[in-house]
Amino acid sequence: MVGQSRPTGLKKAPEISFGRRPCHQIIWNGKQRQTSVLLPTDYTYLLQGRDGSPWHRMSAEWQQQRFTDLAKIPWDTTDTVRNLVGHPRSTKIRPEQVSFIDQADIPTLTTLSTQGKHEQLGELLIRSGRLARITVAGGEAARFRNPGDLRPKALIEITDEGPLANETYLSIMAHDHLLTQQRFQPSSPIPWLLFVSATMRQNFEDYFKQHDYFGLDPDSIALFENTAYVPKFRRDGRIALIADMDGGETQEDRIAFYTSGHGALVQAYRENQIFIRGKRYDQTPHDFLAQRDVRQIFQSNIDNLGARTSTRGYSIVLGYYAAKEEESGVRMLVELTRPLIGIRQDGTKFFWDEGGVALNVDGVPTIVDGNALAESVLQQTRNPEKPFPFNTANATYGVESIPAGASLPDLIQVRNGLSQLDRNFWNLAGIIETAFVEVPRHIPDRLGELPPTKINQPVSRLSPFAETTGPIDGDNRFIPVKQWGHRRQAASLFVYITSYNHDLLLDRVKGTTKVLIVDDANAFREGTADLLRADGWTNIATAASREEALKLLADQDFDLIMLDSILEPENQQQEMTGGVSILRGLKDNPEARNHNARVLFWSGQESVEASKGLSVFQTQKYDGVEYVKKESVIPNQLTDFLAKLLLGE
Incomplete structure (x- = not known):
């Protein structure tokens, strides 16, 4: 009615x-x-x-x-999962199906870099507007998302302090995408597609808007959804609830779903619609790229900070793929790298990270994850004395390489005590002609002391970064940030991966750092501020007295404080060491608002007061505080000096 x-x-x-x-x-x-x-x-x-x-x-x-x-349950697929729950061995690849690829037949990026033709071809393809990027960004950050934080992994801050505190996986990749366009000046904007969870798409839309699309063309950024939701199963073959998960702290009476792995991208690429600026278009990712005359795609996971297109290394990879495509019909090139081998306290070795390995299955080269291998084959690929290179999840392939209607094998994984369907994108390597290239990674020597964990264990147990292994001039293509413990190292990681382009790093520091200059000498204070602004520092405040400084420090957050150790007193009863009292007030009180700010503590004259400031610095040994004399700072080197102080170099 x-x-x-x-x-x-x-x-x-x-x-x-x-x-x-x-x-x-x-x-x-x-x-x-x-x-x-x-x-x-x-x-x-x-x-x-x-x-x-x-x-x-x-x-x-x-x-x-x-x-x-x-x-939203697809019942036919659900039946498939239920039938496999009791028979997981039926999904394993048998030993007689496998033969090993001769490692000598897999070229390395280092070797290819000596052949200029690949780099030139790769650069030509990018400049001509033939390249696009696909980022798999559907991860839910189960390993280190704080309780109650519902953001996807891509939008979680990697580190929580310093001038890089607001950087996320997505923002770092966006900066690389922009740098690629600035470096190569392609004939049209480089398209960027992100494969995201349907439940998280709006989060991505909002994040891009909040950051003005990071200076990229909004119409060249498209999202497409992973809609392949399949319920998880208990050991007894019943559909699971969230409360059934091992170690779960919730009794939530909701069906436990899982998006069936990144293999869902294969179907979504050809069938699902795209979203641009939040609007749905009746166009698939394939059609979106084909209409823009794109020929090659670079695909990577959001949490690999080494997956960059702006570097010389990727130009070589792209050029090598294009050459193999032309010469022998290769349709996908997968980047492999060496695993990190950790050493426990008792001297035994373990694989700190691992992934799918390149094998011949029934005579066809492909990528196989460990969960799909029989135990006897798996052990042969995990010899710590001679480890197999494994899949970085970086791949370059053609716009037409993913065939319409491609069917990937159904595999079962058991996580948190529940069985879930896993369709692996990399099984595509067994369907289309695939080649491999081994790429370098710079491994921090002491990062492998602890195995990765999902538990929020105290990250202080992890050793700080030490020297790196591998060729210093090599292009690091694999830097995973998957575990909670990595967050302590995140700023160092960011510095490390951007060391190939010092100007980019300085631009990031200058654009995100809030600076307070405290000095009672007007000419020096304002002159320094003008010098920094002229060099690209965008957020600078000044204070001419102790009182002005204290008010600003109470009201605002700063990353860097340039503090004169000698400040003229407001009246005759006060000492001339106002800078010292400010420093002590910040560093002796952990609750102070700017306690963690870096401080450049300086003086410009020889005096008793200046000596007191130097004495405080030498005896207290505050973290993040550097003492210098003003005349020792060379103006045209000030930015480099401050950047090193901010980044702990």
Whole structure:
């Protein structure tokens, strides 16, 4: 009846036949409209609460959520998972199917770099507008997301202090994308597609808007969704709830879903619609790129900070792929690298990181994850004395390389005590002609002392960065930041991976650092501020007295304080060491607002007061404080000096 709302509730229709399986039609009378789903009869236990309570005794919120979850379950795929739960061995690759690829047949980036033709070809392709980028960004940051933080991994700050504190996986990749365009000046903006969770897409849209798309062309950035949600299963073959997860701290009575791995990208690339500036377009990622005359795609995971396109190394990789495509019909080039081998306290070795390895399966070169290998084969690939190079998840392939209708094998993984479907994108390597290249990584010598963990263990147990291994002039293509413990090293990682371009690093520091200059000498104070502004520092405040400085420090957050050790007193009763009292007030009080700010503590004259300032610096040994004499700072080197202080170099 018009003007009256339909009472909410659920109706289970008599058993009907859908295809060759019996189902119930479940009708939901929502507040706005009536909807229905077909529920196979062997899953009707989902109409009960976790404790067995019938539908009508559950809350309206529970009923709405459960019906919504039932509506998005793909039942045929769900049956596949259920049938595999009790037979995981059926998904394993048998030893007789496997043969090993001769490592000598896999070229290295170092070797290819001596052949100028690949670099020249790669640069030409980027300049001509033939390259696009796809980033797999659907991760949920289970390893180090704080409780209650619902942001996807891509949008979580990698570090929580200093001038790089606001950097996220996405912002770092956006800066690299912009740098690629600035370096090569392509004929048109480089398209960037991000493969994201359907539930998180709006987070990405909002983040791009908040940051004005990082200076990129908004119409060249497209999102496409991973919509392949499949429920997880318990060991007894029943669909799992979130409360069933091992180690879970919640009793949440909701269906536990999993997006079926990055393998869902294969289908989504050809079938799902794209979103640009939040608007849905009736266009697939493939069509979006084909219409822009793109020929090659670089794909990587969001949490590999080494996955850059702006470097010489990637120009070589791209050129090598294009040459192999032309010469022998190769349709994908996968980057491999060496695993990091850790040493425990008892001297035994372990694999600190690992991934799929390149093997011949039934005579075809492909990438195989460890969970798909029989144990005997797996052990051969994990010899710490002679480790196999493994998949970095960086790949270059053609716009037409992913075939329409491609079907990837169904694998089962067990995580948190639950079985979940895993369709692996890298099984595509066994379907299309694939080649491999080994790329370098610079491994911090002491980072491998502890195995990775999802537990928020005290990161102080991790050793600080030491010297790196590998060729100093090599291009580091693999820098994963996947674990909680990496966050302590994040600023160092960022410095490390951007060391190839010092100007970029300085631009980031100058654009994000808040500076306070405290000096009672007007000419020196304002002259220094003008000098820094002229050099690109964008956020500078000044104070001419102790009182002005204290007010600013109480009201604002600063990353760097340039503090004169000698400040003229406000009256004759005060000493001339106002700078010393400010320094002590900041560093002796952990609760002070700017306690963690870096301080350049300086003086400009020989005096008793200046000596007191030097004495404080020498005896207290405050972290993040540097003492210099003003005349020792060379104006044209001031930016480098401050950058080193800020970054702890």
